[in-house]
Amino acid sequence: MTLTIRNMVCDRCKRVVREELERLGLTVDRLELGEVDIAKLPETITLDTVQQTLQANGFDLVQDKKQSLVEHMKVLLINEIQHLKGERLPTENYSTFLERKLGYEYSYLSGLFSASEGHTVEKYIIALKIEKVKEWLRYDELTLSEIAWRLGYSSVQHLSNQFRQVTGQTPGQFRKAAFGNRRSLDEVFKREGE
Numbered sequence: 001m002t003l004t005i006r007n008m009v010c011d012r013c014k015r016v017v018r019e020e021l022e023r024l025g026l027t028v029d030r031l032e033l034g035e036v037d038i039a040k041l042p043e044t045i046t047l048d049t050v051q052q053t054l055q056a057n058g059f060d061l062v063q064d065k066k067q068s069l070v071e072h073m074k075v076l077l078i079n080e081i082q083h084l085k086g087e088r089l090p091t092e093n094y095s096t097f098l099e100r101k102l103g104y105e106y107s108y109l110s111g112l113f114s115a116s117e118g119h120t121v122e123k124y125i126i127a128l129k130i131e132k133v134k135e136w137l138r139y140d141e142l143t144l145s146e147i148a149w150r151l152g153y154s155s156v157q158h159l160s161n162q163f164r165q166v167t168g169q170t171p172g173q174f175r176k177a178a179f180g181n182r183r184s185l186d187e188v189f190k191r192e193g194e
Helices: 011-023 047-056 065-081 094-102 106-117 121-139 144-150 156-167 171-176
Strands: 002-006 028-032 035-038 060-062
Touching (some): 065 094, 121 171
């Protein structure tokens, strides 16, 4: 049985989900970001129990097929942008990548994502990229040119303009600030200050 879980965005999330499911007495066969295969639910455990346990830890069980597809899209994009998995071909844009990985036309995927999340896939990609830029700026190990190249921006100027639109700061201002405002990946669309 495969469970789709919202807000699983990092390895720590995977560890917490595994621990909590095993604490319930479930056998975890496979665990990926956003997805868990379990052997089967014991008669004493219901999906409501699993849902309550997950929610107590900031996760959510997705039981709708369309919502599950949206979560899969988010996991693919997080893996590519945040974790640099490299599954996207060098000549492939994100829409083609999602079509290839999920087997649906991008227009369907895009509409589904927008209806579910209240913003476009493109805005989600930008938000993920900006969070990655913030991370790298905080570490102060890469130049802005290197960051722009690694994230596929056409130029440093394009990256800087997008960064300023999203954060209200230039990358240089962010880098100089002692503690810039980074967001957890499950909250990339909350406005600054919320």
